[in-house]
Amino acid sequence: MKKSIRKLLPLILSGVLLGGTAASLIASAGEPYDVYNYDRWGEAIPSQAGYIADRTVSGYDLGIGPMDSPSDIFCDHNRIFYIADTKNNRVIALDSELDRVVEIYDEFRLPDGSVTTLDQPEGIFVSAENDCIYIADSNNERVLVCNYDSEVVMEIVRPDSELFSAPTFRPKRVVADKAGNVYVVLDNITTGAAMFGPEGEFTGFYGANRVQPTSEIISNYIRNIFSSEEKKASRPRNVPTGITSFDIYGDFIFTCTASSTQTTDTVKKLNAAGKNIFANLELAFGDYTPIYDASQNKLFSPAICDIDIADDGNINCLDLTTGRVFQYDEDCNLLFITGTIAKQVGGFNQVSALESLDNCLYVLDSQKNTVTVFVETSFGEVVHEAAELYNAGYYEEALEPWYEVLRRDGNYRRAYIGVASALLRKGDYKGSMKYAKLADAPLIYDKAFEGWRREFLKEHFTEIAAITAVLAAVLIYIGKRKKKKPAGISAADMENTEKKEE
Amino acid sequence: MMDLSQGQWVKHAVTHPFEGFEDMRWKKSGSMKIAALIILLLFFAQIANGRLYGFQFRVSYDKTFSIVPYLVKSVVLFAVWVIGNWSVCTLLDGEGTIKNICIYSAYALVPYIAQLYINVLLSHVLIMDEYVFMQVIQFIGVGWTAILLFSAIKSVHQYSFGKTVFAVLLTVVAMLIMLFLLVLFMSLIQQVYIFISTIYTEIFYRIRV
Helix, strand or coil, rough: CCCHHHHHHHHHHHHCCCCCCCHHCCCCCCCCCCEEECCCCCCEEECCHHHHHHHHEHHHHHHHCCCCCCCCCEEEEEEEEEEHHHHHEEEEEEECCCCCCCEECCEEEECCCCCEEEECEEEECCCCCCCCCCEEEEECCEEEEEECCCEEEEEEECCCCCCCCCCCCCEEEEECCCCCEEEEECCCCCCCCEEEEECCCCEEEECCCCCCCCHHHHHHHHHHHCCHHHHHHHHCCCCCCCCEEEEEEEEEEEECCCCCCCCCEEEEEECCCECCCCCCCCCCCCCCCEEEEECCCCEEEEEEEEEEEEHHHHHHHEEEECCCCCCCCCCCEEEECEECCCCCCECCCCEEEEEEEEEEEEEECCCCCCCEEEEHHHHHHHHHHHHHHHCCCCCCCHHHHHHHHHHHCCCCCHHHHHHHHHHHHCCCHHHHHHHHCCCCCHHHHHHHHHHHHHHHHHCCCHHHHHHHHHHHHHHHHHHHHHHHHCCCHHHHHHHHHHHHCC | CCCCCCCHHHHHHHHCCCCHHHHHCCCCCCCCHHHHHHHHHHHHHHHHHHCCCCCCCCCCCCCCCCCHHHHHHHHHHHHHHHHHHHHHHHHHHCCHHHHHHHCCCCCCCCHHHHHHHHHHHHHCCCCCCHHHHHHHHHHHHHHHHHHHHHHHHHHHCCCCCHHHHHHHHHHHHHHHHHHHHHHHHHHHHHHHHHHHHHHHHHHHHEEEE
16 A cells, blocks of 8 residues: 555656755645645745545445446435436435435436436536536537426527537536526537527537647747738638536636636636636736646646535536636635545545535546545644635634644645735734745735834934934034045935935 | 056046046056956845845845856856956957957946946835835946947947947857857756766666676
């Protein structure tokens, strides 16, 4: 056992640990990987775990036979988990403890009384508004909308519209908003998610990715200016990578794109109009440094294959390449990195979907055919509390939790920012400067320094005035003596001009 | 007239942009020691500029420290300027010797160096809203040095205005060529080093077996 960990560690961590940091690593108990976070310079540093793997749940544990390539997991408002058990052509409903099967959906009654079955369902969603289950029934080329009693309410099939030019209609993921609009991620569609009205009518596409301006695309663009129409037509068109998955949170839809080549728009926050709110922020999701695999001579960059927004607004991104969950707060600050590619509990073969409930994360593995449950550690709890207070603007209330975070992990940069902001709000400028410096946060330091300077000047005004007066007197005296034997501009005069500019 | 010590000559040259260097040339003054000291001060100023700046203006990466970029920004750049200018102006009937070019150019750098030190000090007193004051000082320092450098080249070679412009432009081109060759040479040396070390390793293994 120990040997296998030792063999695995260098593989897993080759891209994680940069020189010099390895020595101070303290692995938390039970993890098949070393926990890390990123500092201000984008370098990996050891950190405390925010989540630890608690257990895995397989089909055997539930007594319903093994799952086969499950591809989506969803938790509805009644705390019931739904798993799209793709190759078994069924949807499994479990209770919130994941130990009891509530229902298995595999046969549905159509309104005309006939029975229909699923063929490789890949996406599942339950709407809290109309208590309907939305199933992306991939091979049947339809989205099935049914109630809890397996009665089909509506079927969404390939729209007969001029706008929809693709020959196939293979839904991968589906969500519905409060108004009953249905959004469907389709395979091989790069123009965004297909959008349907509450009655199932096709209304257009939503939230397409942008094309990443790589050097190849720019050179093609320049060449196209000079080339003929025929040549232009024979060139491959520049299309962005299609959306891989999405999640709905309040009025916003978060999309993610698993692409090994594209780095723009991998994670988007779309408003109702389809505008990406993250578009102009310089954000990077997943690992900063791509991992090099010597056995395949390939660089593996992050591919975010599923996204989930927790109830407190935290953004969980699932990286297919490394099997890691990257948790960000609502402002896209990295909180925790959890998981890896490994055989043990807490490691994965091929992750496919992610869901969160309360303080747990549920990660679906489509090759292990299991759901892994991660529970929040006490460290994670403190960080979440502090980050939530901080993001809501309660800086001073967040001070104690941030101090607690620092007691547990002195490398946690967000905590230094939190403490610096809180102390600045309190008026403890000296302390704020100290913590802002530790956090490498020049903007907070600037504000704290301004306050500190103001107080310093107020306190020591008499001394400063006296010293200035004496200095001025001395300078004038020197200047007068120099004037008796002139030799250009004296050094004293030069200093005088500088003082004025100050 | 003009019986100044070497130190006073620096002051005179710096404060008289138009005839300071002419006077210096007429008096055959200027000291190599002071020029070397100025370049040393430039070197320290660059380090201070990179490392000791007020935290609110610049966060420096302090996990490692490499002296090479600071050497390049001060000593190497100055040396390339002097050599480039000398080689260009020798061909353009310039009267300056390499020693004089070195001394005059170094003297011309004084406002720039002073500006660096002043701004490093100010950056610990001012906040970001008051950055404009530092920009003004920087602008004055750089502009003053530019004028002085131009005037230095003009008087050391006894050029007309137009010819000085031409010579300065050619010098910049020469500097670029030299830096290019330097980089080329470095990578070549590296290649040779790798070649030799590979042969060494190979032979070493054979001998052991």
